[in-house]
Amino acid sequence: MPKRRVPKPESSRSLTPAGFRRLIAEELECVNSRPNTARESQHQLRAYYRISRIVNRHLGGRAAYGEHQFAAMAEAVGHRYVWLYELRFFSQRYAAPELKELCSYDPPLCWGHVRLLLPVRDRRRRRKLQRLAVERGWSTERLRHEIRFRVGPGRHRGRGMQGLDSPETCLHKLTQLANKWTRFAQAAVDRAGGPLMGDELSGGTAEHRKLLAQTVEALEHLTSACRALRQRLKRLAPRA
DSSP, X not given: OOOOOOOOXXXXXXXXXXXXXXXXXXXXXXXXXXXXXXXXXXXXXXXXHHHHHHHHHHTOOHHHHOHHHHHHHHHHTTOOHHHHHHHHHHHHHOOHHHHHHHXXXXXXXXXXXXXXXXXXXXXXXXXXXXXXXXXXXXXXXXXXXXXXHHHOTTTTOOSOOTTOSSHHHHHHHXXXXXXXXXXXXXXXXXXXXXXXXXXXXXXXXXXXXXXXXXXHHHHHHHHHHHHHHHHHHHHHGGGO
């Protein structure tokens, strides 16, 4: 009786977008669904983790595999390139015991929280942030703010920051973000009902005072960065 031939796992060179989709088909069902219970949220995080391991095993790094092929894999499963790129770091940052701890929280963290934690390279700092996010019920936006304040602007990030691929992309991104921040700032102090026009924070709690101080410091960093950026753009303008 002839021996049964066991198929070899596909290497990064032979793996096609369709083959990659087949590899993670079961995990995608869980990832693309909306969890309604803590148990379902835990299953979803584990599915993300399994996809991350598959990505690292078969696709390797962007430099080794090629950005266009990597983007094709993401498109094949119905997601953007940046989703797959960020997902690689999940199994790199979290060992199995750390994943177990991450899934033990009640209420559990969602993928939106976890993806913000992935660029934080320091394990103890990342663990403290995720624990605080659960205990204090931080939204993803609040967690983003805490990471920037506690770790430092830009210092927690890995490679691949969106918008820095080329000068043209950078300028488009800056214009988009500047317009967005202008609208946001104007809405915050709009006399017709801006959230910062009331007196709710006047003489507030210690948590309010701390949050106000953090916001002021963050805006000062932003003002300084914008001043340097504006000077650079003015020097470039005559050449345009």
